[in-house]
Amino acid sequence: MNPDLPVLIVLGAVSVASALGLLLSRNAIYAALFLVLNFGVGAVIYLVLNAPFIAVVQVSVYAGAIMVLFLFVIMLLGAERLSPGENPPGMSFQRPLAIALGGVLLGLALYVLFVRQPPTTATALADSSPMAVGLSLFGPYLFPFEVVSILLLVAMVGAVVLTRNR
Amino acid sequence: MQNLLNGIPLWWYLAVSAALFCIGLYGALARKNAIALLMGVELMLNAANINLLAFWRYLAPTSSGGLAFAAFVLVIAAAEAAVGLALIIAVYRITRSIDPEKLDQMKL
Numbered sequence: 001m002n003p004d005l006p007v008l009i010v011l012g013a014v015s016v017a018s019a020l021g022l023l024l025s026r027n028a029i030y031a032a033l034f035l036v037l038n039f040g041v042g043a044v045i046y047l048v049l050n051a052p053f054i055a056v057v058q059v060s061v062y063a064g065a066i067m068v069l070f071l072f073v074i075m076l077l078g079a080e081r082l083s084p085g086e087n088p089p090g091m092s093f094q095r096p097l098a099i100a101l102g103g104v105l106l107g108l109a110l111y112v113l114f115v116r117q118p119p120t121t122a123t124a125l126a127d128s129s130p131m132a133v134g135l136s137l138f139g140p141y142l143f144p145f146e147v148v149s150i151l152l153l154v155a156m157v158g159a160v161v162l163t164r165n166r
Numbered sequence: 167m168q169n170l171l172n173g174i175p176l177w178w179y180l181a182v183s184a185a186l187f188c189i190g191l192y193g194a195l196a197r198k199n200a201i202a203l204l205m206g207v208e209l210m211l212n213a214a215n216i217n218l219l220a221f222w223r224y225l226a227p228t229s230s231g232g233l234a235f236a237a238f239v240l241v242i243a244a245a246e247a248a249v250g251l252a253l254i255i256a257v258y259r260i261t262r263s264i265d266p267e268k269l270d271q272m273k274l
Binding site: 005057154158 | 174177178179181182184185186189190192193199201202204205206208209212215216219220222223227228229230231232233234236237238240241242243244245246247248249251252253254255256258264
């Protein structure tokens with residue numbers, strides 16, 4: 001028996017459980033910490049998928065920078081309490097409709113996963129070193145890279161403009 | 167299933183990522199707190215990233231395009247969090263509330 005399989009089953013269970021904890025917790029701080037756990041487990045899944053660079057970036061950018069930003073805003077606004085979601089009046093038809101559409105989606109997903117023949121697996125070993133990522137970012141993906149850098153600049157300027165004190 | 171890698175089928179990753187995406191989507195649609203809503207969006211982006219990397223590893227490991235696009239998704243998630251949280255702070259200054267249900271006007 002391959003040792004990866006039980007590890008991955010535990011990882012998947014922890015990942016889904018932390019996502020559910022994020023959804024069900026009544027305190028925004030706890031929800032944010034559940035999200036940190038989820039991102040950490042995601043980084044381990046990336047490691048199993050032979051993508052160590054993305055895993056390290058995930059920990060430093062997501063679990064580090066973005067979650068610090070989230071916690072900072074939660075504490076700044078004093079928005080720790082999360083009220084439970086409830087149906088607004090006049091929307092009672094939405095629940096059966098949502099259940100029916102969700103059932104259709106689940107059936108489609110199960111069909112694609114188990115009935116249709118999947119494409120065959122490539123067996124070549126992947127080169128996922130930071131050098132390979134950098135070479136592809138500045139080689140074939142140079143244009144998307146430039147677009148994303150402009151997006152980051154726009155987001156930075158937008159965040160500064162939006163939070164400026166008038 | 168024939169596409170196994172180290173004894174792990176591809177659908178395992180896809181199932182975990184689909185579950186994370188659905189939970190994130192529910193969170194983004196149903197929470198009554200704008201910050202929890204943004205967390206749901208982050209969860210969905212993370213699920214998409216797991217999908218990207220699983221397909222890259224199983225179906226096209228010789229190209230590094232999957233890694234590049236996973237890196238792009240991380241950058242976009244960072245930009246989205248920065249702008250989203252800035253919007254929440256700007257709206258909170260005016261309305262003293264972060265309930266997205268109360269933000270039903272285009273003009274504040």
